[in-house]
Amino acid sequence: MTYSQDDKVNAFLRDLQDVSELQFELVSTIKQLFLQANSALLEGIKYGGLTFSLADGLIGGIYVYQQHVSIEFSHGATFKDPDCLLQGNGKYRRHLKIMTATDINNKQALYYIQQAVQ
Numbered sequence: 001m002t003y004s005q006d007d008k009v010n011a012f013l014r015d016l017q018d019v020s021e022l023q024f025e026l027v028s029t030i031k032q033l034f035l036q037a038n039s040a041l042l043e044g045i046k047y048g049g050l051t052f053s054l055a056d057g058l059i060g061g062i063y064v065y066q067q068h069v070s071i072e073f074s075h076g077a078t079f080k081d082p083d084c085l086l087q088g089n090g091k092y093r094r095h096l097k098i099m100t101a102t103d104i105n106n107k108q109a110l111y112y113i114q115q116a117v118q
Contacts, residue, residue: 008045016064026069026098030062033110038117052117059116071096071109079115086112 004010017024027050034041034052041052041059049063049072060073073079076086076094085107086094096107103109 004043006043006045009043009050012045012050020064023064023069026101026104027062027064029101029104030069030071030098030109030113033104033113034060034062034117037110037113041117054117060113067099069098071098071112073112073116075116076112079112081112083108 004013013024013027016027031043031050035043038054040054042054044051044053046058046061047063049061051061052059058074060071060076063070063072072093072095073086075092076088077090077092079086079094081094085096087097088094096103096109096112098104098107098109
């Protein structure tokens with residue numbers, strides 16, 4: 001597990017690992033994509049999930065549900081989405097539903113994460 005400087009993030013990850021190894025692995029992999037895309041990201045726990053922020057505010061997060069993990073993008077409605085993979089129809093937010101490790105690549109998570117952290 002990649003540890004965080006935030007104790008709440010570490011507790012969240014430990015708890016998740018105790019409940020579901022699969023979801024823990026998905027969240028850990030996605031977390032690394034965020035941090036590799038921008039090393040200035042700040043991690044936190046908000047709204048029941050792992051969030052990522054920059055100096056100017058929240059950019060997105062990872063939320064765990066019973067059947068999937070959701071990668072949420074605070075301004076996903078502005079993203080380029082040529083394959084129409086983003087879900088949601090709110091004014092700003094969009095998300096990707098991740099059910100398996102292969103979904104991370106198949107749904108181009110890194111492509112959207114890179115847009116979020118610019």
